[in-house]
Amino acid sequence: MHEAAIAQSLLDAILTEAQSQPGKPVAAKISCGAFSALNNEVLCFAFEAISKGTPCEGLKLDIEQKPIQAKCKKCGETFVFDLHRPVCTKCQCEEFELLPDAPLLLNEIEFDEK
Amino acid sequence: MRKVIVEKKILVANEEFANKNREFLTAKKLPCLNVISSPGSGKTTILAKTIEALKGKVRIGVIEGDIQTDIDARRIRKTGAPACQINTEGACHLSAAQVSFALHKLPVDTLDLIFIENVGNLVCPSALDLGETAKIAVLSTPEGDDKPAKYPAIFARAAVVLINKIDLLAAGDFNIEKAGADVFKINKKAKIFPVSAKTGQGMSAWCDWLEEMAAKKEIPA
Numbered sequence: 001m002h003e004a005a006i007a008q009s010l011l012d013a014i015l016t017e018a019q020s021q022p023g024k025p026v027a028a029k030i031s032c033g034a035f036s037a038l039n040n041e042v043l044c045f046a047f048e049a050i051s052k053g054t055p056c057e058g059l060k061l062d063i064e065q066k067p068i069q070a071k072c073k074k075c076g077e078t079f080v081f082d083l084h085r086p087v088c089t090k091c092q093c094e095e096f097e098l099l100p101d102a103p104l105l106l107n108e109i110e111f112d113e114k
Numbered sequence: 115m116r117k118v119i120v121e122k123k124i125l126v127a128n129e130e131f132a133n134k135n136r137e138f139l140t141a142k143k144l145p146c147l148n149v150i151s152s153p154g155s156g157k158t159t160i161l162a163k164t165i166e167a168l169k170g171k172v173r174i175g176v177i178e179g180d181i182q183t184d185i186d187a188r189r190i191r192k193t194g195a196p197a198c199q200i201n202t203e204g205a206c207h208l209s210a211a212q213v214s215f216a217l218h219k220l221p222v223d224t225l226d227l228i229f230i231e232n233v234g235n236l237v238c239p240s241a242l243d244l245g246e247t248a249k250i251a252v253l254s255t256p257e258g259d260d261k262p263a264k265y266p267a268i269f270a271r272a273a274v275v276l277i278n279k280i281d282l283l284a285a286g287d288f289n290i291e292k293a294g295a296d297v298f299k300i301n302k303k304a305k306i307f308p309v310s311a312k313t314g315q316g317m318s319a320w321c322d323w324l325e326e327m328a329a330k331k332e333i334p335a
Contacts (some may be wrong), residue, residue, distance in 0.1 A: 002206050002238035009124050017120055026115070030124065035267035037237045068270075083266055086299045098270055098300060104124045111116045 006041040007046035013106050014056055021112035025056055033101030066102035124187040125170035135245025138257045145327050146228040147307045148244050150254035150268050153234030156278040159311040161229055166192040167321045170330045175225040177216040179233045180207040207239040208232050226328045228273055240268035248273035248333050255288035262296035269299040273333050
């Protein structure tokens, strides 16, 4: 629901980076944690709308949703948290802590130098 | 084609303001609670009743976030507490910059605790750091006991879950045990207070927790 605000921040970040790079930004990879409440399609749609008329117009967004990680308090295992089966994947116990959600990151930009 | 590795945080502007807010609140020794829920769960009523109950014990200020109007800030001011209304003009959440602005409008040196009442929305506000000490989730019984399972992001991050409108339990099929169990699945540290802001039932346990928080300046164990 807040994808428009995120799209604006993302556009600003890519444009800032593009200032010091030759060529046109044509693709970008971003990643976020599963609790970021971001929907890939909505973010792409918002970015497409907001980037019209900028050097980022037509840029292809690749969004990686990173799963929530948890750490078992008994055996120390770090595992991918499954909401439907909230137990340690190694020792099956319920004594675990959710690790902080992955941040919303701009990982990589691809430039077309033609 | 040439790839450039960036690895930069996209919400860096919000994060900078959130960190500034945290530093400001720490310097002022002011705990700050970010209250998040769906619209209509009773956030403002809870805050108004909490302010009344803690009068003379904990001095509370409120930052009100709404898409439009200052209805909520006026409701808070009726209790005698200072309130600063932020209108997000369509945005579904408060930003750290807006909270920073409001923090400088409130008479912080005369306060012991600050509430941020976020825009009514169970999804987006949970993703934005405002620099708060802790998040408080409010879930009202007419919304249904499946909300912690359906909207895990906020319930996983909340220090306290207030289950409001327990005076309406008999009229619906909300199961407090089920909702609580779903919260504990994803958040072992959460404190759950079933309350009715309207009748006052359960409010004293919540107010005791707040009093302890205001005294210790940190989240009570």
